[in-house]
Amino acid sequence: MDVTTGSGAPWLIVGLGNPGPEYAMNRHNVGFMVADLLAGRIGGKFKRAGKAQAQVIEGRMGPPGPANRRVILAKPMSYMNLSGGPVTALRDFYKVPTANVVAVHDELDIDYGVLRLKLGGGDNGHNGLKSMTKAMGADYHRVRFGIGRPPGRMQVADFVLKDFSSSERKELDWFVDRAADAVECLVLDGLERAQGTYNS
Numbered sequence: 001m002d003v004t005t006g007s008g009a010p011w012l013i014v015g016l017g018n019p020g021p022e023y024a025m026n027r028h029n030v031g032f033m034v035a036d037l038l039a040g041r042i043g044g045k046f047k048r049a050g051k052a053q054a055q056v057i058e059g060r061m062g063p064p065g066p067a068n069r070r071v072i073l074a075k076p077m078s079y080m081n082l083s084g085g086p087v088t089a090l091r092d093f094y095k096v097p098t099a100n101v102v103a104v105h106d107e108l109d110i111d112y113g114v115l116r117l118k119l120g121g122g123d124n125g126h127n128g129l130k131s132m133t134k135a136m137g138a139d140y141h142r143v144r145f146g147i148g149r150p151p152g153r154m155q156v157a158d159f160v161l162k163d164f165s166s167s168e169r170k171e172l173d174w175f176v177d178r179a180a181d182a183v184e185c186l187v188l189d190g191l192e193r194a195q196g197t198y199n200s
Contacts, residue, residue, distance in 0.1 A: 010070040011061075011187050012096040013038065014087050016105040016128040018161075019077045027147045028080060028160040030176065031104040031128075034145070035075050037180045046075060052089040053077050062188045069187050072096070081127035084135030091136060101140035102183060103132060106160060110146030112168060113175040115182055115198045117143050119191055125156075141186060145179050 015035025016028075023029050039046060044057035055075045062068035072094050076086040091101055099119065105128055110116055120138045123129035132140065150159030164172055182198040 009097050009100050010072060010094055011100045011102065012072045012074060012087070012091055012094060013102045013183055013187070014074045014076065014083070014090075014104065014132075016080060016083055016103055017075065018080050019075075023161070025163040026161050027106050027164055030106045030145045030147065030179075032075050033172075033176045034104045034143070034179045034183065035073050037176055038073055038183060041180065041184075042071070042073070044073070046073070048077075049074070049086075049090065052086050052093065054086040054090060056090065061184055067188070071187065081131055083128040084131035084133070087132050088135040098136055098139050099141070101136075102143060102186060103129060103140060104143045104179065104183060105129060105145065106147045107144035108147060108149055108156065108160070110144060110148070112146055112148045113171060113178075114146035114200055115143065115179055116146070117141065117182060117186060117191060117194050117199060141191065143179060143183055143186065145175070 015031035017023065017032035018029060039057050042059035042061060044059050046055035046057055049056040054077055057073040059071055060068045061071045072090065074090055076083045078086050105126060109124060119141050123133055150156055182194055185197055186194040
């Protein structure tokens with residue numbers, strides 16, 4: 001699979017999370033939150049994607065004309081640790097270069113609300129990334145949304161599957177909005193510009 005980005009190739013933007021209302025406000029579902037916001041911006045509604053076990057929206061990002069990009073927004077409907085199958089199926093179906101795949105996900109080793117963008121790298125113990133990398137290699141973009149480490153002796157699995165705290169929720173909408181801006185900047189202006197603007 002070609003890993004070279006091309007201006008004419010579509011982008012596949014994947015928000016990682018777990019399906020179901022009981023997970024909706026979990027820290028682990030911040031990727032879904034960003035995908036939902038982007039869906040509103042491009043004016044689409046998620047629909048089931050055939051056999052891919054995902055919900056998708058096809059649309060365009062950016063101003064009218066040659067500078068805009070064809071995008072597929074996706075939320076895998078498998079559970080987090082099985083994300084690789086649906087993402088790879090979508091990548092192949094829409095003929096997306098691996099380097100035009102963007103995973104939006106929670107990141108334990110970054111402070112709450114801080115963003116980091118990168119291309120490739122390890123999974124840092126994140127089960128969604130682990131599944132994606134096993135299925136299609138590591139050469140895809142990541143928009144990493146910091147959630148911080150669990151307090152005290154709380155287990156990581158318990159922490160990521162808990163809702164954002166009341167104090168965190170006061171700023172959550174702003175941080176999700178900023179993460180959506182970072183995705184748009186990555187797609188339209190490239191990784192270097194997006195890193196310079198949003199890595200903090």
